[in-house]
Amino acid sequence: xxxDYSILVVDDSAENRTTLIETLxxxxxxxxxxxxxxxxxxxxASTSFDLFIIxxxxxxxxxxxxxRELNVFDxxxxxxxxxxxxxxxGARISMELGAFSYLSKPIKSEDLLAQVNRALRMVDVKKQxxxxxxxxxxxxTQRSDELESMVRLLEYQGGxxxxxxxxxxxxIMAVDNQKSIVLLNRRAEHIMGLRFADCAGxxxxxxxEHRTYANQxxxxxxxxxxxxxxxxxxxxxxxxxxxxxxxxxxxxxTDDKGLHTGSMFIFSDQTDAILSQQMRDSFLxxxxxxLRTPITxxxxxLAVIEHxxxxxxxxxxxxxxxxxxxxxxxxxxxxxxxxxxLSDGNYSIRRIATDIGLVVASEIGKFxxxxxxxxxxxxxxxxxxxxxxxxxxxxxxxxxGNLIGNAIKFSRDGGAVHVLLMSSPGMKNKEISIxxxxxxxxxxxxxxxxxxxxxxxxxxxxxxxxxxxxVGLYCAKKASELLGGxxxxxxxxxxxxxxxxxIPFHKTEAV
Amino acid sequence: MTAxxxxxxxxxxxxxxxxxxxxxxxxxxxxxxxxxEEGLKAVLEFAPDVILLDIMMPGMDGWQVLEKLQQxxxxxxxxxxxxxxxxxxxxxAMAVEKGAVDFVAKPFEPRELVATLEKIIARDKE
Numbered sequence: 044x045x046x047d048y049s050i051l052v053v054d055d056s057a058e059n060r061t062t063l064i065e066t067l068x069x070x071x072x073x074x075x076x077x078x079x080x081x082x083x084x085x086x087x088a089s090t091s092f093d094l095f096i097i098x099x100x101x102x103x104x105x106x107x108x109x110x111r112e113l114n115v116f117d118x119x120x121x122x123x124x125x126x127x128x129x130x131x132x133g134a135r136i137s138m139e140l141g142a143f144s145y146l147s148k149p150i151k152s153e154d155l156l157a158q159v160n161r162a163l164r165m166v167d168v169k170k171q172x173x174x175x176x177x178x179x180x181x182x183x184t185q186r187s188d189e190l191e192s193m194v195r196l197l198e199y200q201g202g203x204x205x206x207x208x209x210x211x212x213x214x215i216m217a218v219d220n221q222k223s224i225v226l227l228n229r230r231a232e233h234i235m236g237l238r239f240a241d242c243a244g245x246x247x248x249x250x251x252e253h254r255t256y257a258n259q260x261x262x263x264x265x266x267x268x269x270x271x272x273x274x275x276x277x278x279x280x281x282x283x284x285x286x287x288x289x290x291x292x293x294x295x296x297t298d299d300k301g302l303h304t305g306s307m308f309i310f311s312d313q314t315d316a317i318l319s320q321q322m323r324d325s326f327l328x329x330x331x332x333x334l335r336t337p338i339t340x341x342x343x344x345l346a347v348i349e350h351x352x353x354x355x356x357x358x359x360x361x362x363x364x365x366x367x368x369x370x371x372x373x374x375x376x377x378x379x380x381x382x383x384x385l386s387d388g389n390y391s392i393r394r395i396a397t398d399i400g401l402v403v404a405s406e407i408g409k410f411x412x413x414x415x416x417x418x419x420x421x422x423x424x425x426x427x428x429x430x431x432x433x434x435x436x437x438x439x440x441x442x443x444g445n446l447i448g449n450a451i452k453f454s455r456d457g458g459a460v461h462v463l464l465m466s467s468p469g470m471k472n473k474e475i476s477i478x479x480x481x482x483x484x485x486x487x488x489x490x491x492x493x494x495x496x497x498x499x500x501x502x503x504x505x506x507x508x509x510x511x512x513x514v515g516l517y518c519a520k521k522a523s524e525l526l527g528g529x530x531x532x533x534x535x536x537x538x539x540x541x542x543x544x545x546i547p548f549h550k551t552e553a554v
Numbered sequence: 555m556t557a558x559x560x561x562x563x564x565x566x567x568x569x570x571x572x573x574x575x576x577x578x579x580x581x582x583x584x585x586x587x588x589x590x591e592e593g594l595k596a597v598l599e600f601a602p603d604v605i606l607l608d609i610m611m612p613g614m615d616g617w618q619v620l621e622k623l624q625q626x627x628x629x630x631x632x633x634x635x636x637x638x639x640x641x642x643x644x645x646x647a648m649a650v651e652k653g654a655v656d657f658v659a660k661p662f663e664p665r666e667l668v669a670t671l672e673k674i675i676a677r678d679k680e
Contacts, residue, residue, distance in 0.1 A: 343572030346664040
């Protein structure tokens with residue numbers, strides 16, 4: 044047994060006390076003594092003892108009262124009580140109060156040491172248990188501190204995330220796989236005229252029921268553009284406010300494993316851009332319409348003068364040049380009027396049974412004189428199986444005419460333009476395609492990105508090597524979109540360009 | 555013997571005057587009217603073979619004139635050609651739907667107009 048243990052002997056008999064102390068010191072323990080309970084408890088304030096050996100019968104604070112004060116249940120020390128043979132009750136009570144054991148007087152030194160050693164082993168056990176307990180307690184405290192700071196961090200981050208999402212200039216709406224709304228930031232609330240609190244968890248069909256933009260939004264969802272509407276553009280007119288236009292980007296939301304968990308709609312405001320484009324288009328349209336009558340009047344009078352008998356050669360030449368210049372003006376005005384008609388969003392589509400091959404041939408016919416004068420051959424290869432479709436022939440003319448015109452314009456003299464008409468072979472995604480191929484100067488891929496924009500011609504918008512407005516391909520693209528189709532471009536610099544107009548049709552549209 | 559009698563209804567004075575003059579050179583007998591009411595009166599007095607009709611006019615517009623012409627059995631059989639704004643468009647389909655026989659897009663050249671007139675008058679004589 045270690046000698047580091049300290050023991051306090053509490054007995055009112057000095058003789059007994061001395062005997063016990065000496066016996067224990069001989070056993071190698073550090074021992075102190077006290078003559079009554081009060082003195083003993085006073086010593087406890089300055090010294091920590093491992094074991095108390097207490098006489099039950101003492102004046103003042105007796106052994107049992109001291110035992111109560113010591114409260115051995117909640118402490119690591121132990122107490123051994125001493126009784127006379129006549130006080131069995133005291134022994135019983137002291138055991139109930141938590142004493143380790145009791146010794147009956149007279150006490151043999153070997154009994155004392157045996158009991159003391161056993162009691163001290165219990166003290167060791169209690170100390171170890173306490174140490175483990177306090178370690179555990181420390182760990183628990185530490186972990187709960189960590190948890191608390193994590194919760195604080197998450198709350199902070201959540202708050203920050205909300206702040207970030209709500210400060211964004213873009214409107215954001217997220218829906219889950221069931222198309223129920225799971226997020227609507229403040230900007231999106233403003234755009235949709237709807238509060239997140241009122242639509243959280245609702246299916247979008249329910250949430251936007253009765254809203255003017257409901258159809259536009261659901262068409263974006265299934266990625267089936269409404270014919271005639273601007274692609275990916277949502278127009279919203281709230282009562283008493285000007286119409287707002289938003290570009291809508293739909294993105295799939297996927298989790299860590301790549302599983303699709305929902306969709307996100309990002310709305311970016313395009314109102315200013317679209318309104319300024321509309322202003323530009325309507326200015327052009329008004330200007331072009333105003334030019335129509337003066338040009339016609341000049342044409343009429345030139346025809347009148349042309350038919351006079353007394354014109355000399357100079358006047359005849361002047362009349363021819365004026366007519367040629369005026370024709371260019373006519374052509375220009377017609378282009379602008381077409382552009383304005385396609386752009387203003389009010390084009391009313393009229394489907395009639397249309398022979399595709401005939402329209403293409405007639406468009407080619409319009410360009411024959413120009414092609415012939417530059418020795419350019421136009422080769423048509425019609426492989427259509429169902430040549431008659433119910434579509435808007437005006438739009439088809441615009442799309443095809445501009446592609447052919449473009450091909451001729453950018454061909455070299457003596458070159459060839461090929462036009463190929465095909466039906467797609469499969470039953471699904473039935474479509475016809477009209478491919479126009481030229482052997483002209485071609486265009487680099489980078490420049491190819493914006494050639495469908497209006498007023499851009501070739502590589503550099505500021506240098507125009509060819510006459511014209513640069514609206515041809517823009518008109519063709521607009522027309523193809525109104526037909527429900529699209530135009531694909533493939534081009535190589537110095538090799539030529541291939542433009543393919545795709546027009547989808549349902550089986551019922553084939554006549 | 556004239557190539558035919560043509561009535562031009564358009565609110566643009568210079569357009570009416572110059573078109574009449576140009577058609578005269580191609581051998582047509584012409585008359586001009588500056589608005590819908592004047593045009594309807596002229597149809598009865600002049601008895602044209604073809605009517606050239608502008609759509610965008612103040613007061614009674616071209617579609618209304620066309621409707622009035624359709625209501626009268628005498629005027630109904632006179633072929634009407636409407637002036638439309640668009641070269642490319644569904645103007646022709648709309649014109650035919652409303653009872654016109656053809657359309658000419660502004661701006662136009664007298665030869666185009668004459669080609670259209672010749673086609674209509676030849677068809678009418680058959």
